[in-house]
Amino acid sequence: xxxxxxxxxxxxxEERNAFLLLGDHKISLLPYVGQNFxxxxxDETMCLHCHKMGEELTRGECxxxxxxxxxxxxxxxxxxxxxxxxxxxxxxxxxQHICFQEHILYLSQTSDLKVGITRRTRxxxxxxxxxxxxxxxxxxxxxxxxxxxxxxxLSEFIKDKTAWKxxxxxxxxxxxxxVSEKEKLTSFLxxxxxxxxxxxxxxxxxLELEKTxxxxxxxxxxxxxxxxxxxxxxIILSDGFIHSGKxxxxxxxxxxx
Ligand SMILES: [Zn+2]
Numbered sequence: 001x002x003x004x005x006x007x008x009x010x011x012x013x014e015e016r017n018a019f020l021l022l023g024d025h026k027i028s029l030l031p032y033v034g035q036n037f038x039x040x041x042x043d044e045t046m047c048l049h050c051h052k053m054g055e056e057l058t059r060g061e062c063x064x065x066x067x068x069x070x071x072x073x074x075x076x077x078x079x080x081x082x083x084x085x086x087x088x089x090x091x092x093x094x095x096q097h098i099c100f101q102e103h104i105l106y107l108s109q110t111s112d113l114k115v116g117i118t119r120r121t122r123x124x125x126x127x128x129x130x131x132x133x134x135x136x137x138x139x140x141x142x143x144x145x146x147x148x149x150x151x152x153x154l155s156e157f158i159k160d161k162t163a164w165k166x167x168x169x170x171x172x173x174x175x176x177x178x179v180s181e182k183e184k185l186t187s188f189l190x191x192x193x194x195x196x197x198x199x200x201x202x203x204x205x206x207l208e209l210e211k212t213x214x215x216x217x218x219x220x221x222x223x224x225x226x227x228x229x230x231x232x233x234x235i236i237l238s239d240g241f242i243h244s245g246k247x248x249x250x251x252x253x254x255x256x257x
Contacts, residue, residue, distance in 0.1 A: 001257035007046050008252060009060075011233070011244035013128040015202060018230035020244075022254060029230055032256050034207060037227040037237060043219045044251035060248030070095050079117070079148025103147035104196065105189075107158070108135035109176050110232075111166035115154045117147040124200055131167050131232025134201040136178035138185060139193035146192040153188055168234060168241055169212050175201070204231040211240040217247065227256070 006023015013019075018029040046053050047062035049069065055062035066072050070091040075081040082099065089095045102120040107113065110132045118126035120140055127135040141147035151160065178199065206229025215223060215237070225237035235242040 001255060003253070003255050005042075005253045006251065007044070008244075008247040008250055009048060011235075011247065012125075013131075013230060013232065015128070016205075018235070020235075020247075020254075022252065027254070029227065029235070030205075032227050033205075033229055035227055036224070036255075036257050038222065038224045038255040039242075040223075040253040041217055041219055041221045042251040042253060045249050046251075048249050057249040059245040071098075076144075078152070079145045080152050082145040082148075099144040101143075103141050103144050104198075105138045105141060105147045105150055105154075105193070106135050107138060107178050107181055107185075108132040109173075109178070110162040111170070112159050112163070113176055113181065114162060115151055115158045115160050117141075117144065117151050119144075123198060127200055128202065129232060130162055131204065131234070132200075132202065133173060134175060134178060134199070136182055137196045137198045138182055139189050140196045141192050141194070150188060150190055150193065154185065162232075164232070164234070164241075165212060168231060168236065169209060171206075204229060206231070206236055209236070210238040213240045215240045215242050217242065217250070 004022050004025045004027060006025065008020065008022050010021040011019065016030065020027045020029060045055060045057050047055055047057065047065055048060040049065040050062060052062050058066050068090065070076065070089060073090055075083060083089060084092065084095055084099065103117050104120050104123050105117050106123065107115055108127055108130065110130050123137060209228065223239060225239040228238060229236040233244045235244060
């Protein structure tokens with residue numbers, strides 16, 4: 001049996017693997033698929049930004065950091081609302097570095113056909129984060145706002161959100177022809193768009209699901225389950241799904257055998 005204890009500081013998916021950073025341990029999860037996987041939620045939290053202990057957390061951040069950090073502002077999700085030029089950005093230096101770099105506008109297939117944007121350097125990571133079967137870039141834009149404006153236009157007729165339950169439960173779906181979907185959209189891309197073509201496909205092997213509900217994490221909860229797989233932000237157990245964001249900043253004890 002292997003036992004790990006510590007604060008969860010990160011979770012991410014790579015092609016054919018998933019990782020959990022727990023205290024000093026980087027745990028590679030997929031080799032343990034099929035094994036018993038027990039998590040105890042302990043009474044200790046740490047904000048992943050300011051390291052303050054004992055706060056209520058949202059995706060690993062304390063209430064103060066949730067308010068203070070620009071990535072939590074609505075304009076980060078809806079870049080057409082960018083207010084940097086008005087001087088009211090929460091973290092102008094951070095935004096200058098993040099929002100004012102090249103962004104990719106893309107089509108992906110998660111639960112359905114979806115449109116999205118991400119920094120040019122993290123296209124593949126973003127697709128894996130969303131649990132996409134595949135993703136195709138539509139073009140590159142000079143800033144987050146420029147890409148976001150076109151995304152908003154496209155979201156009038158293409159979804160911009162993933163239905164998590166559908167994404168986690170479906171297997172062996174037919175791949176949508178993203179190249180021909182892209183061809184239909186060329187006239188919407190506008191003058192800021194630079195041509196770009198990157199196409200990725202992924203698969204997410206897992207064991208047969210037993211429960212398809214979300215596991216609610218609370219202090220004192222002990223989950224004794226079996227690891228079935230991982231996809232997007234989720235760890236898939238025989239007792240249901242865990243959203244990794246709910247684990248961030250929490251101290252847990254993990255036993256695998
Ligand atoms: Zn904090």
